[in-house]
Amino acid sequence: MKSEDIAKIVGVSRSTVSRVINNYPDIPVATREKVLKAIKEYNYYPNASARKLAGIKNSTLGVFVVDIKDDETPHHVIKNNEALLYGNTFFAPFINAFIDQSNKTNYYVLISTIYSTSELWKIQSAFYEKRIDGGVIIGSNKEDYKKILKQMKKEFFLAAVDIETDDFNKDRAIYVNINNYKAAYDIGKYLIELGHKRIGIITGDLEKLSGKNRFDGFKQALKDYNINLKDDFIGYGDFTEPSSYLAMKNILKSSPRPTAVFVSNDTMAIGAYKAIGELNLKIPDDISIIGFDNTEISEYMSPPLTTVSVSFYEVAKYTAGLLIESIENGNLKTVHKVVDAKIVKRKSCKNISTD
Ligand code: ADE
Numbered sequence: 001m002k003s004e005d006i007a008k009i010v011g012v013s014r015s016t017v018s019r020v021i022n023n024y025p026d027i028p029v030a031t032r033e034k035v036l037k038a039i040k041e042y043n044y045y046p047n048a049s050a051r052k053l054a055g056i057k058n059s060t061l062g063v064f065v066v067d068i069k070d071d072e073t074p075h076h077v078i079k080n081n082e083a084l085l086y087g088n089t090f091f092a093p094f095i096n097a098f099i100d101q102s103n104k105t106n107y108y109v110l111i112s113t114i115y116s117t118s119e120l121w122k123i124q125s126a127f128y129e130k131r132i133d134g135g136v137i138i139g140s141n142k143e144d145y146k147k148i149l150k151q152m153k154k155e156f157f158l159a160a161v162d163i164e165t166d167d168f169n170k171d172r173a174i175y176v177n178i179n180n181y182k183a184a185y186d187i188g189k190y191l192i193e194l195g196h197k198r199i200g201i202i203t204g205d206l207e208k209l210s211g212k213n214r215f216d217g218f219k220q221a222l223k224d225y226n227i228n229l230k231d232d233f234i235g236y237g238d239f240t241e242p243s244s245y246l247a248m249k250n251i252l253k254s255s256p257r258p259t260a261v262f263v264s265n266d267t268m269a270i271g272a273y274k275a276i277g278e279l280n281l282k283i284p285d286d287i288s289i290i291g292f293d294n295t296e297i298s299e300y301m302s303p304p305l306t307t308v309s310v311s312f313y314e315v316a317k318y319t320a321g322l323l324i325e326s327i328e329n330g331n332l333k334t335v336h337k338v339v340d341a342k343i344v345k346r347k348s349c350k351n352i353s354t355d
Helices: 003-010 013-019 028-039 048-053 091-104 121-128 144-150 180-193 209-224 241-251 266-278 296-300 310-330
Strands: 062-066 108-114 136-138 157-161 175-176 201-204 235-237 259-264 286-292 308-312 336-339 343-344
Touching: 003 013, 003 028, 013 028, 013 136, 028 180, 062 091, 062 121, 062 144, 091 108, 091 136, 091 296, 091 310, 121 136, 136 310, 175 180, 175 310, 180 201, 180 209, 180 259, 180 286, 180 308, 180 343, 201 209, 201 241, 235 241, 241 259, 241 266, 259 266, 266 286, 266 296, 310 336
Parallel strands: 062 108, 062 136, 136 157, 157 175, 175 336, 201 235, 201 259, 259 286
Antiparallel strands: 308 343
């Protein structure tokens, strides 16, 4: 079935059928209804490639997960190649929420993962080939994001999650970030209020905005409350579980040990729990642990993990909503949104002020 066939059945021109399909306002209501009725009756689906050639939007958004590991540092271990995306507790919930939000507004979602610099072309290609009307980039570091922007036209509808803004990039996209700095500051303050003085941290990937801001906010809190952050109490992780297992093993070699450690995401808290368990130490009696992201598993850990709740729903709602609004209005809304994050108190942190 072609649009010509629908035109013949209804007794209108092919261009009228096309104008109805593409929602042009200049078609009499009765004609529009007749055309739509025939389309439904004869199960006619307009050809997506033809629509693309005609420059008509295809109601599809792209999600580009950029998690580049070209320069493997020795501690970075990819445990299992098959688990790259679905095993990531930051990207996966965002993608799920983004799909829900986009589908609510009748937009499809095309998802692409980029694990090396040589794959960055996938992003520009999706835009230039008009596979998508707009897209969001999540997880990129600043350098790679700069490379991406250089290949993109200013007219493309772009959003970015967890990417730092500067003078060069601030007008090029919609930016949605989590208030990592403040939440990490709150974590430092919370541990100090519980009476801890020997406090450590396992960082995330410091090339990424969330990794950097979580470290900076935490350091600032310790500084403001005159708590010294010893070098031995800092472990450099990269948001993966094996990286924090090794980092925690190292931290636990120090004597005296820290009484509390902030682990920069929940996935890494699993690795930290494992290293602590292997030394027969008890959480929170011997060491308090606090995570970040409030991933699904955190409340089922033993003991249930105190962490920071991030609303992926809100991050996705803003990203998809602002992208779709920009596409529909033909004008990129260069909004910068910051979503708040809050400590969820469970059982992994102990008040030692009375000990
Ligand atoms: N938490 C925050 N950012 C993250 C990332 N890039 N990967 C995994 N977990 C994260």
